[in-house]
Amino acid sequence: MNMEELKDARTFPQVISDFFSWCGQDAQFCTWGSLDLVELQRNMSFYRMENPLPYPLFYYDVQKLFSLLYEDGKTRRSLKDAVEFLGIRKEAPFHRAFEDTYYTAEIMGLMDWDRVKEYRSVDYFRLPETRNDEIHILFQNYAKYVSRTFRDRETALQDREVLATRCYICGAKTKRLVPWFGVGAKHYYSVSRCPVHGLIKGKIRVKKSVNDRIFIVKTLKRISEDEMQQIRAKNAAAKKKKRYESH
Numbered sequence: 001m002n003m004e005e006l007k008d009a010r011t012f013p014q015v016i017s018d019f020f021s022w023c024g025q026d027a028q029f030c031t032w033g034s035l036d037l038v039e040l041q042r043n044m045s046f047y048r049m050e051n052p053l054p055y056p057l058f059y060y061d062v063q064k065l066f067s068l069l070y071e072d073g074k075t076r077r078s079l080k081d082a083v084e085f086l087g088i089r090k091e092a093p094f095h096r097a098f099e100d101t102y103y104t105a106e107i108m109g110l111m112d113w114d115r116v117k118e119y120r121s122v123d124y125f126r127l128p129e130t131r132n133d134e135i136h137i138l139f140q141n142y143a144k145y146v147s148r149t150f151r152d153r154e155t156a157l158q159d160r161e162v163l164a165t166r167c168y169i170c171g172a173k174t175k176r177l178v179p180w181f182g183v184g185a186k187h188y189y190s191v192s193r194c195p196v197h198g199l200i201k202g203k204i205r206v207k208k209s210v211n212d213r214i215f216i217v218k219t220l221k222r223i224s225e226d227e228m229q230q231i232r233a234k235n236a237a238a239k240k241k242k243r244y245e246s247h
């Protein structure tokens with residue numbers, strides 16, 4: 001957009017207030033990628049607007065759902081790639097808000113919703129402030145935990161709840177088979193065994209909040225013996241690398 005187009009436009013607070021009235025109370029937000037709601041709230045906070053969104057804010061990251069349905073669940077494709085993959089007619093240019101919304105809706109229209117509707121994402125713009133508001137979500141195949149924020153990574157990684165590996169299905173205490181170990185500075189893994197539900201992989205991701213603090217997203221997931229061996233190998237490789245670096 002150029003200045004000419006923006007010259008007579010209404011201001012952000014006016015437009016966004018209208019948008020929220022249009023949404024009503026029970027809107028579900030669906031975005032391509034995980035950044036749009038963060039950016040929206042960042043702008044609202046810049047204008048010191050009250051945030052009318054529910055907390056915690058769940059939304060659908062359609063880019064992630066696309067990957068879960070058509071790829072490995074991890075790859076992230078551009079909107080354009082997804083539109084081409086699904087053979088949707090490209091009538092409008094990309095990277096304009098209205099057109100990108102249109103394409104995202106078209107993609108959703110073609111999705112087998114029953115297969116993905118469980119996979120809601122959590123918005124990380126507003127994070128838990130105390131231990132009591134920390135977020136625990138149970139999915140069919142895994143559990144997700146979002147911590148409150150911490151001063152730094154070291155403090156976060158000493159927190160009992162961050163490191164906890166109780167069974168997410170039955171709540172039982174588990175036996176730690178592979179203790180938490182880091183791969184790089186942002187990812188940590190562990191394997192524990194529930195007496196009833198077997199092997200459970202823990203994965204910790206260290207993330208930075210909008211106000212430059214640290215928070216943790218931990219997932220717990222049942223795995224097979226083979227997957228445990230892979231994590232053991234990863235652990236051995238990480239140890240070797242550490243030894244090498246310290247010499």
Ligand SMILES: [Zn+2]
Pocket residue numbers: 167168169170171172194195196197198
């Ligand atoms: Zn269990």
